[in-house]
Amino acid sequence: MPRKLRLQRPDRAHLADFVAGLPQPASRLGLTHVTTGYLMREILDASKIWSPMDCPVLGEPLVYAFYGRAAFRSGRADVPSDLAFQFPAVLILDPDQTPAPKHVFGFDSGAFMDGRMDDYLDPHMPLFDFHLKPDVASAAALAAYFFETSEKFWKNQPNVNLEAPPSNFELDSYMRMVRAGPSSNRLDDRVSTPELIFDQAIDLVPAVRAAVLPDVLAGDPQIGGRLAASGILVREYEWQSLSRPAEYHMDIRKLIRGIYDTLGWSG
Template structure:
């Protein structure tokens, strides 16, 4: 057991009482164009050494929303290397899950959420049942609907027992409006996977820079029948400035597929 796995199970039990929200949403994985092209050549998304769960190699996905922002600190560039790519996995995805958290664990480890937590709260206190129904239960408990969750709009009418400390902390976190540290990472449901993910078996669509549509990467995606969702590229923009565009592309795709 990793040290971060130790914790109270109040939130886990509390969330497990709820019925999963519908419709079901896909898992998404964000990376950059350089890393994705290598993965596409290899055929798999491979687990990578983790800075939070040290000693483990993991693949990080999020439920429905591309909450992870690759290359947040990279400067503006005209090169494609660092541009974001978001992979939308099939709803039928059925590999084993390692862990689920209601937020980005990296941001927790960097104390971005400390304003909303008791100083003795640990990451393990927010670990949830590693089951694909769990994200839907989180949505029912805290957001009320999948649409609300996708727009990071919590159900503020819900009242929590004062002794549900973790639930109240999370509810305060996702309702925060006064800090730019509370971006989509604070309310995006994180799903960790410890095994390689076959791109041909499990990736349904890919949000990619428009420069890659007519390229070897685009040709490879078409051969695998992966739908290409391009976004426009502008010179001298920071890679993380594209993330709202990437998110919009995902939501548009869900709407076209009848998930909204």
């Protein structure tokens, strides 16, 4: 059965209500927007993060970001390329300088709709029954509840002793996905990284505090140079021709973690 966005009834709020009752952590991490070097040029020319096309899941132009981690993977993540502009470029956003998101989910909504989480869902469970209150506070509280500390969140080490009320099916499913993620061959950190979706463009300044780029783009005056000239901290990873974008995921995560340390966002 194809996964649905909504059923023909009001969206359920069991998970959202639970998260709304959680305490806020003492500090928050930044937000990550994962794109490519090619689209980074478009962002620089517009001086804002914007969507060049409609989202294939929700059918409108949307900007996606993740809380803390850079969890997004493109459909070409495992395809070798000798074009540096096809490789990941990540912008680190100050959560206090972004507009209010339109949607927040506890996971990558695209991975959900692709069926990657189906082992932990009823066939009829729709995406929007997992919708959270659309603000950064929901994402921060959810991550803190399941991982307790930023260090455990980075290492994807959830608290395995949590339990959900039997009647809160959405929380039960989400909790089991988060627990299974570190040991599953089907799940990765997309299942436990909160996603924030914006229906308006995000200004490059003052929202973007840092960027992570392939070294050849970081050193280019028209890419890394323009970012640095806007007061944005630029960090680079060593890129090799005919490699795969997915090969740099952990290098990028280490650089982001260092950026959070520099910005005082590590918790």
